[in-house]
Amino acid sequence: DTGVSQxxxxxxxxxxxxxxxxxxxxxxxxxxxxxxxxxxxxxxFLTYFQNEAQLEKSRLLSDRFSAExxxxxxxxxxIQRTEQGDSAMYLCASxxxxxxxTEAFFGQGTRLTVV
Amino acid sequence: xQTVTQSQPEMSVQEAETVTLSCTxxxxxxxxxxxxxxxxxxxQMILVIRQEAYKQQNATENRFSVNFQKAAKSFSxxxxxxxxxxxxxxxxxxxxxxxxFVFGPGTRLSVLP
Numbered sequence: 001d002t003g004v005s006q007x008x009x010x011x012x013x014x015x016x017x018x019x020x021x022x023x024x025x026x027x028x029x030x031x032x033x034x035x036x037x038x039x040x041x042x043x044x045f046l047t048y049f050q051n052e053a054q055l056e057k058s059r060l061l062s063d064r065f066s067a068e069x070x071x072x073x074x075x076x077x078x079i080q081r082t083e084q085g086d087s088a089m090y091l092c093a094s095x096x097x098x099x100x101x102t103e104a105f106f107g108q109g110t111r112l113t114v115v
Numbered sequence: 116x117q118t119v120t121q122s123q124p125e126m127s128v129q130e131a132e133t134v135t136l137s138c139t140x141x142x143x144x145x146x147x148x149x150x151x152x153x154x155x156x157x158x159q160m161i162l163v164i165r166q167e168a169y170k171q172q173n174a175t176e177n178r179f180s181v182n183f184q185k186a187a188k189s190f191s192x193x194x195x196x197x198x199x200x201x202x203x204x205x206x207x208x209x210x211x212x213x214x215x216f217v218f219g220p221g222t223r224l225s226v227l228p
Contacts, residue, residue: 040221042206045215093160103165105162106159107159109159
């Protein structure tokens with residue numbers, strides 16, 4: 001078990017370009033979360049999946065953002081037509097919800113810089 | 116909507132001393148979970164301690180303990196015998212049964228030698 005893996009670790013893109021991030025959760029973790037964190041702030045919830053089903057999306061997730069988890073394993077987060085305000089750390093986490101919430105295990109994040 | 120408040124943006128403590136970080140939350144639910152996460156500089160977030168709301172006994176993990184006051188919706192973290200490696204951002208988080216995690220804005224803790 002190597003933990004939650006995110007790729008790439010860093011991404012610099014020009015405004016208006018599309019970017020895609022990947023998250024590989026801990027195997028057998030059926031729940032996967034995406035969060036966004038700006039400098040000095042707490043993580044803000046974006047969306048989460050239970051297996052391949054996207055169960056909830058935050059109002060923060062504009063129509064330029066889309067997330068998928070096609071086979072219930074890895075997930076991708078795509079941002080279209082990036083804006084400078086999208087610059088942030090994008091965190092992925094996974095967990096195994098049972099009788100209640102167990103802890104969420106976080107990846108190291110993908111830092112996006114839009115120039 | 117649930118909210119989590121951490122009123123101390125920054126704190127410092129001398130090595131080997133004790134420090135308490137504050138957290139309050141707002142919810143109308145009865146079954147939920149509370150967490151403290153630690154995020155060291157440039158490193159990933161890890162769980163420090165977890166508390167189930169239905170348990171009256173405060174959770175303890177080695178040098179870390181919580182003071183959970185359900186009626187007051189308060190969930191503070193006490194770090195005893197502070198170590199230099201405790202220097203990090205600390206986030207209080209709330210999760211309803213089976214729902215996503217809501218994080219507070221964080222407290223930056225510096226442990227001074």
